[in-house]
Amino acid sequence: MKKIQDFNVKEYKWLNDSSYVIVLQSSYPIPEIKPGNFAEIAVPNASDVFLRRPISVLDVDRELNTLSFYIKVVGKGTKKLSELNIGEKVSIIYPLGNSFSINGIQNALIIGGGSGIAPFVLLGRKLQEEKVNVTFLFGARTKEEIVLTEEFSKYGEVISTTEDGSMGEKGLVTQHSVFKGDFPFDKIYTCGPDPMMKAVAKIALQKNIDCEASLENMMACGFGACLCCVTETTSGNLCVCTDGPVFNSKVLKW
Amino acid sequence: MKKIQDFNVKEYKWLNDSSYVIVLQSSYPIPEIKPGNFAEIAVPNASDVFLRRPISVLDVDRELNTLSFYIKVVGKGTKKLSELNIGEKVSIIYPLGNSFSINGIQNALIIGGGSGIAPFVLLGRKLQEEKVNVTFLFGARTKEEIVLTEEFSKYGEVISTTEDGSMGEKGLVTQHSVFKGDFPFDKIYTCGPDPMMKAVAKIALQKNIDCEASLENMMACGFGACLCCVTETTSGNLCVCTDGPVFNSKVLKW
Amino acid sequence: MVDLSVKLKDLELKNPVTTASGTFGFGEEFDDFIDLNKLGGIFVKGLTLHHREGNPYPRMAETPSGMLNAVGLQNKGIDYFISDIYPRIKHLDTEIIPNVNGSTVEDYIEVTEKINEIEGINAIELNISCPNVKEGGMAFGVSCPSAIAVTEAVRKAYDKTLIVKLSPNVTDITEIAKGVEDAGADAVSLVNTFLAMAIDAKTRKPILSTITGGLSGPAIKPIALRMVWQVYNAVRIPVSGMGGIMNATDAIEFMLAGASTIQVGTANFIDPTISIQIIDGIEQYCEENGFSAAMDLVGAMEV
Amino acid sequence: MVDLSVKLKDLELKNPVTTASGTFGFGEEFDDFIDLNKLGGIFVKGLTLHHREGNPYPRMAETPSGMLNAVGLQNKGIDYFISDIYPRIKHLDTEIIPNVNGSTVEDYIEVTEKINEIEGINAIELNISCPNVKEGGMAFGVSCPSAIAVTEAVRKAYDKTLIVKLSPNVTDITEIAKGVEDAGADAVSLVNTFLAMAIDAKTRKPILSTITGGLSGPAIKPIALRMVWQVYNAVRIPVSGMGGIMNATDAIEFMLAGASTIQVGTANFIDPTISIQIIDGIEQYCEENGFSAAMDLVGAMEV
Numbered sequence A, B: 001m002k003k004i005q006d007f008n009v010k011e012y013k014w015l016n017d018s019s020y021v022i023v024l025q026s027s028y029p030i031p032e033i034k035p036g037n038f039a040e041i042a043v044p045n046a047s048d049v050f051l052r053r054p055i056s057v058l059d060v061d062r063e064l065n066t067l068s069f070y071i072k073v074v075g076k077g078t079k080k081l082s083e084l085n086i087g088e089k090v091s092i093i094y095p096l097g098n099s100f101s102i103n104g105i106q107n108a109l110i111i112g113g114g115s116g117i118a119p120f121v122l123l124g125r126k127l128q129e130e131k132v133n134v135t136f137l138f139g140a141r142t143k144e145e146i147v148l149t150e151e152f153s154k155y156g157e158v159i160s161t162t163e164d165g166s167m168g169e170k171g172l173v174t175q176h177s178v179f180k181g182d183f184p185f186d187k188i189y190t191c192g193p194d195p196m197m198k199a200v201a202k203i204a205l206q207k208n209i210d211c212e213a214s215l216e217n218m219m220a221c222g223f224g225a226c227l228c229c230v231t232e233t234t235s236g237n238l239c240v241c242t243d244g245p246v247f248n249s250k251v252l253k254w
Numbered sequence C, D: 001m002v003d004l005s006v007k008l009k010d011l012e013l014k015n016p017v018t019t020a021s022g023t024f025g026f027g028e029e030f031d032d033f034i035d036l037n038k039l040g041g042i043f044v045k046g047l048t049l050h051h052r053e054g055n056p057y058p059r060m061a062e063t064p065s066g067m068l069n070a071v072g073l074q075n076k077g078i079d080y081f082i083s084d085i086y087p088r089i090k091h092l093d094t095e096i097i098p099n100v101n102g103s104t105v106e107d108y109i110e111v112t113e114k115i116n117e118i119e120g121i122n123a124i125e126l127n128i129s130c131p132n133v134k135e136g137g138m139a140f141g142v143s144c145p146s147a148i149a150v151t152e153a154v155r156k157a158y159d160k161t162l163i164v165k166l167s168p169n170v171t172d173i174t175e176i177a178k179g180v181e182d183a184g185a186d187a188v189s190l191v192n193t194f195l196a197m198a199i200d201a202k203t204r205k206p207i208l209s210t211i212t213g214g215l216s217g218p219a220i221k222p223i224a225l226r227m228v229w230q231v232y233n234a235v236r237i238p239v240s241g242m243g244g245i246m247n248a249t250d251a252i253e254f255m256l257a258g259a260s261t262i263q264v265g266t267a268n269f270i271d272p273t274i275s276i277q278i279i280d281g282i283e284q285y286c287e288e289n290g291f292s293a294a295m296d297l298v299g300a301m302e303v
């Protein structure tokens, strides 16, 4: 069941120049959050932000009643959210969206870029519970942008590519050696910039492997009321906020 | 010369439930401020405040580069200004407006109500320098609303009325015993709610004493550009922000 | 006890607070957040004769105190509404008011006739003001003769409460309002969105796939309020007012300007519980200001 | 080096940034804050034939991301401008452009003829869109025939650059723009303010003494931008664009939509130095995006 709930800022952790984890705490219980779910966060005290901002849930602690989000500063709202006072009130609508499907797989490759790594902590944990072998492949421009690897390595091996070669292999994720030769994976999950996800989906298609992508989109509501957030699929325009954000790459008109 | 200048919040002092003094500091020098001058304060981080807010200068320290303002919370902007973080940046346009005239007087009666006491610290100090005897008469509903008396008593005697009789004489300022019998004053200055100022101006007229009133008004700019802030005078519509805020009560169409 | 009930001609609502078409889905999307039965009414998402995919992505842009949308009436068509959606929401104890759209007068009539058959639906809102479709839509609402023509035609096909939704993109909205009043409308609702545009300076491209879209939200409130007041003074039929209502105070302002009912639109996206808060806020205002009935607020502005 | 100079027909401005009439006084009010000589031009406060007291107080209301004004063309009349004000500002190295107003066509002509005599003034802005006066003003600008009539009459009386300021309170602004183009206008400026209203729910009274006033500020930007784009595509004469420009990005958006020059209005109240910052911002944008001349931005939006 979706809720609108007040949280308070508990802490910030900056991961690099432009991205941080914000931890929010509530005095009320938190419902179950599935990997892939996101929240619509109202940005307080911002004169130039009108709508809520959709952000994936990075992690949840249902004992402490905390939610955490991994946020990359790209504009007004993500900047303002990074500047709140500890204790400040933040209103959240959540949990929103669908979730990744997991049934019957053995070896999962999770490919993330940019802020598109956020849903993969919950996904990694879930896959581990389900005894699925997980490999994380993260791509970025430089090593500073590869973050939270310690957290991810709890759930599987972390490999990476950087455009400048400062960490992992040099190049783009789709050029990683993991795609060459033997390919043990029976499922790919991906989230990140559209071009990356499209390239990943293409590889998955070539290798005839199931691939799920978590999409971004401009959203006004986040819960299916406005029909602003559509993406073209084989069954017409679907809402990313309710029919997604996770789609099987085969249904997307990529 | 008018300036637009950034200040930082140095401290707050709450005087009662709904009014406070905010002290702002700049790293740049502060120009001369005359009694009656006001500033246009941009309210930061407020989603529902568009225009600056006009506030009289309460005090200035040109050695510390601080300005202080006495603010009563009446709405969105005055509330938000009360909630800034220490150190937060605040943009100010100042000094604005004209000033009280002082020439050739000996005994001044200063009558204030509500937030209309703010200009009288600088005025009291100036009158003291000019060797004018000053009496402050403040009116309010209850004693909690009579504030800063310690500061004012540096420059003259402070007397008061409250509607509930909890401090000074019971009643309205215009009913104070100072108006009965011998009346030693050759000048009245007043600032506060319109009805109060009108009543004061009427008494001044009866007693044939010069009276200057500092007006409030809805302002968009504060420096004569928009012509939104007019008041009717014997010479037509004049701008409160540039021709005022101080007017001789005789020119006002009261 | 404040009597919150209001009337739009013969249509009685339990309170003045309804939700605006296209901003509240079919109500179901808000089921998790509020008790839908508390609402005065729900104007459901715009319906057309046939299934419509709507406009391509991107369909939304944020603007100062507002947003642009270019949804373009995406919906599965009136038959799907009747067969699949309405059965799921008909149990609600609130007025369900379909928003009727068309590219031609015939379209409007056909959709209306189908709705006329549905039991439990007591009113329709004729949308002659959608700025986001290539054919029909706003074109009907910005010219007096065509607004009259479509209203007259639909009036003949419909005997329950007919609300006509006006476009604000006109020189004189009272002229159109009077026209549709004469053509048989039982009430008018206003305003729909303002035709507007957003550009991304970085890419030097329009943000919306359709270049222009419809502006809604608090940015338009002062214009919408003026139009409601003008129309209230120009016609005898009741007015359903909207445009940037974000809280109870805004809603009360629209009622004071002459709106018998109000519609909450864009605000639903920001706070899905706001419509209920507005009902409570209107009740409280009435109590504090000595109004025994919400209807007494209508047009109560002192000039 | 970016060439910032732009042209409104024959009128050459050193850069596209001018200040909007009624929001910049006669320039002098900003002398303490900025170097006025840097501006492309100054559209001075609206002038009329005779002294006008303007409307009673209150004249202003704050609204979401905007404000209403009901100043009502308060000014001391054209003769006073010529004898007292212009001599104080004529030394400025920027275009001083008077904003001409009238209740009748004759008024407009008479004011224009007087300005025609002034040396150093190379252009006028004909305001047929003021929503805050009882007679004339917007009435001229919302009907095509009257807009054409006043433009034709003034065109005969004036041989320098004639800019006609259009009202956004119309169904189809391109129709009026084409009309005044045909009537001899050298350029059009848009938009003036939107007719709007604010109510105080506490007192149940309108906030403005005139009930309605003109809405300006970022709230109207998306609508203004749409209109500039429409007009740019409909006429061959240049467009001076405005409506809610708060920073360089906004100004660039207007230029991309088709404005040859832009006017900064309400933003001057909030930051009196903003016009200069916008000049710098446009220059920087041109440098960063490989435009050697500001004129190349005009209409450069890719559709």
Ligand SMILES: Cc1cc2nc3c(=O)[nH]c(=O)nc-3n(C[C@H](O)[C@H](O)[C@H](O)COP(=O)(O)OP(=O)(O)OC[C@H]3O[C@@H](n4cnc5c(N)ncnc54)[C@H](O)[C@@H]3O)c2cc1C
Binding pocket: A038, A049, A053, A054, A055, A056, A057, A069, A070, A071, A072, A073, A074, A075, A076, A077, A078, A079, A115, A118, A119, A215, A216, A217, A218, A219, A245
């Ligand atoms: C389901 C979902 C989950 C998301 N999860 C995360 C997350 O976990 N962490 C994270 O950092 N970000 C996430 N995002 C993206 C995030 O919503 C946007 O970065 C944010 O809304 C930008 O807000 P802003 O005010 O900072 O930017 P603005 O100032 O509004 O815009 C800055 C720039 O970003 C672009 N932009 C704005 N919003 C979006 C958007 N929704 N999609 C694509 N481009 C956009 C604008 O066009 C503009 O160029 C997610 C988005 C979706 C839809």
Ligand SMILES: Cc1cc2nc3c(=O)[nH]c(=O)nc-3n(C[C@H](O)[C@H](O)[C@H](O)COP(=O)(O)OP(=O)(O)OC[C@H]3O[C@@H](n4cnc5c(N)ncnc54)[C@H](O)[C@@H]3O)c2cc1C
Binding pocket: B038, B049, B053, B054, B055, B056, B057, B069, B070, B071, B072, B073, B074, B075, B076, B077, B078, B079, B115, B118, B119, B215, B216, B217, B218, B219, B245
């Ligand atoms: C020259 C001048 C000097 C002033 N000095 C001081 C001062 O030293 N201390 C102080 O506390 N206040 C002072 N004021 C008043 C102060 O400007 C207003 O209280 C403030 O602008 C209200 O802003 P807000 O956002 O809190 O209220 P809003 O939320 O904007 O409005 C709340 C209510 O206050 C009314 N209101 C808003 N602004 C004004 C105004 N300017 N005049 C009258 N009513 C208004 C509104 O109509 C509304 O009912 C001064 C005003 C002027 C013109």
Ligand SMILES: Cc1cc2nc3c(=O)[nH]c(=O)nc-3n(C[C@H](O)[C@H](O)[C@H](O)COP(=O)(O)O)c2cc1C
Binding pocket: A226, A227, A228, C020, C021, C022, C023, C045, C046, C047, C069, C071, C073, C099, C127, C130, C165, C191, C192, C193, C215, C216, C217, C218, C220, C242, C243, C244, C245, C263, C264, C265, C266, C267
């Ligand atoms: C995303 C979106 C979709 C809309 N769809 C419709 C629609 O289908 N039919 C209609 O008559 N109005 C539609 N509208 C207009 C609203 O019903 C309302 O008239 C407008 O948004 C102004 O009110 P607001 O400012 O409170 O949102 C839509 C508005 C939005 C924002």
Ligand SMILES: Cc1cc2nc3c(=O)[nH]c(=O)nc-3n(C[C@H](O)[C@H](O)[C@H](O)COP(=O)(O)O)c2cc1C
Binding pocket: B226, B227, B228, D020, D021, D022, D023, D045, D046, D047, D069, D071, D073, D099, D127, D130, D165, D191, D192, D193, D215, D216, D217, D218, D220, D242, D243, D244, D245, D263, D264, D265, D266, D267
């Ligand atoms: C206080 C005020 C006074 C105005 N006076 C005039 C005027 O005298 N003549 C005129 O043509 N426009 C006048 N305008 C309109 C502006 O020039 C401009 O068209 C409008 O404000 C939109 O631009 P903005 O949103 O940037 O302010 C006035 C606007 C304001 C806010």
Ligand code: FES
Binding pocket: A218, A219, A220, A221, A222, A223, A224, A225, A226, A227, A228, A229, A230, A239, A240, A241, A242
């Ligand atoms: S964001 Fe509103 S429907 Fe998806």
Ligand code: FES
Binding pocket: B218, B219, B220, B221, B222, B223, B224, B225, B226, B227, B228, B229, B230, B239, B240, B241, B242
């Ligand atoms: S507030 Fe603008 S002229 Fe006084």
